[in-house]
Amino acid sequence: MKEVHVAVAVIVRGSRVLIARRPEHVHQGGLLEFPGGKVEPGETVQAALVREIDEETGLRVPPESLSPVIAIRHDYGDKRVLLDVWRTSAVEGEPVGREGQPVDWMAVDTLQDEDFPAANRPIIRALKLPPYLAISGVFGNLVDGLRHLEGQLEQQRPGMVILRAPWLGDSDYRELALSARNLCREMGVSLILHGGVQRLEPVAADGIHLSWAEASQLTCRPVPEGVWLGVSCHNAEELAHAVALGADYATLGPVQATSSHPDADPIGWSRFQALAAQASIPLYALGGMATDDIAVAQQCGGQGCAGISSWW
Numbered sequence: 294m295k296e297v298h299v300a301v302a303v304i305v306r307g308s309r310v311l312i313a314r315r316p317e318h319v320h321q322g323g324l325l326e327f328p329g330g331k332v333e334p335g336e337t338v339q340a341a342l343v344r345e346i347d348e349e350t351g352l353r354v355p356p357e358s359l360s361p362v363i364a365i366r367h368d369y370g371d372k373r374v375l376l377d378v379w380r381t382s383a384v385e386g387e388p389v390g391r392e393g394q395p396v397d398w399m400a401v402d403t404l405q406d407e408d409f410p411a412a413n414r415p416i417i418r419a420l421k422l423p424p425y426l427a428i429s430g431v432f433g434n435l436v437d438g439l440r441h442l443e444g445q446l447e448q449q450r451p452g453m454v455i456l457r458a459p460w461l462g463d464s465d466y467r468e469l470a471l472s473a474r475n476l477c478r479e480m481g482v483s484l485i486l487h488g489g490v491q492r493l494e495p496v497a498a499d500g501i502h503l504s505w506a507e508a509s510q511l512t513c514r515p516v517p518e519g520v521w522l523g524v525s526c527h528n529a530e531e532l533a534h535a536v537a538l539g540a541d542y543a544t545l546g547p548v549q550a551t552s553s554h555p556d557a558d559p560i561g562w563s564r565f566q567a568l569a570a571q572a573s574i575p576l577y578a579l580g581g582m583a584t585d586d587i588a589v590a591q592q593c594g595g596q597g598c599a600g601i602s603s604w605w
Contacts, residue, residue, distance in 0.1 A: 308402075310327070311350070313326055324410050343356050358383035364569070429455065454477060459487070488504070503523065505524070509531075544577045544599045566595075578593075
């Protein structure tokens with residue numbers, strides 16, 4: 294079965310994105326979608342997006358404003374697609390449904406999986422996830438850990454924090470996580486727990502991040518939709534397993550040399566880019582990262598960066 298190469302545009306205006314509704318008579322008719330269309334032979338993705346957005350909505354897109362978001366391969370059974378997703382906030386004009394389709398600006402937090410074709414769902418994840426994934430580091434005791442977390446949140450408030458403390462037993466970790474959950478909620482930050490899935494229910498945090506050792510033992514998604522699921526990955530095989538589990542995102546690394554894992558061989562940006570093109574879920578670059586590396590990771594098709602020392 295031939296794979297259809299489709300260029301997709303995430304057109305951002307403030308906290309909203311441009312959404313259209315598919316005609317009833319076409320594949321996946323009636324569902325919402327992001328603007329875009331087929332890439333013609335010999336055409337670049339950027340050129341296809343400039344053309345398609347103009348034809349569909351009348352908006353003008355400077356091609357240099359487009360940056361990669363994610364590449365998604367999906368098999369519908371009767372059709373295989375490669376969604377090549379790019380983002381811009383530099384469009385000119387006001388959108389009009391030139392092909393008779395309804396178009397509207399929708400708030401990102403109102404986008405629901407069931408309203409879109411299944412292949413679009415990782416795009417929704419990418420829009421709702423932050424560009425920087427903060428990870429807690431070493432602390433001496435629970436009081437010090439919570440105090441340090443509060444201080445870091447006041448200095449630099451990321452959209453999401455992974456509470457990582459592998460040296461704590463489940464009881465101490467639960468005590469820390471309950472306090473951290475309340476603190477994060479007050480500050481509008483999503484709290485992701487780290488470790489086994491059993492840690493999630495007593496705390497009711499926003500999600501769970503699994504080490505590869507934990508994820509490798511699973512055969513299906515261990516948490517319901519609406520709860521963030523992340524997986525630590527280091528190669529293509531592990532990423533494929535994370536995708537099969539239904540993970541919402543993965544960390545991948547080490548991308549660069551890091552003092553926390555001096556014996557690990559860094560994969561480098563070129564390998565990160567190659568794996569991001571195949572992953573079909575948002576990827577965070579991990580290992581030797583600074584916040585300045587977010588733009589590099591995004592240009593390589595990643596969601597952004599994750600880090601311990603750069604935040605903690």
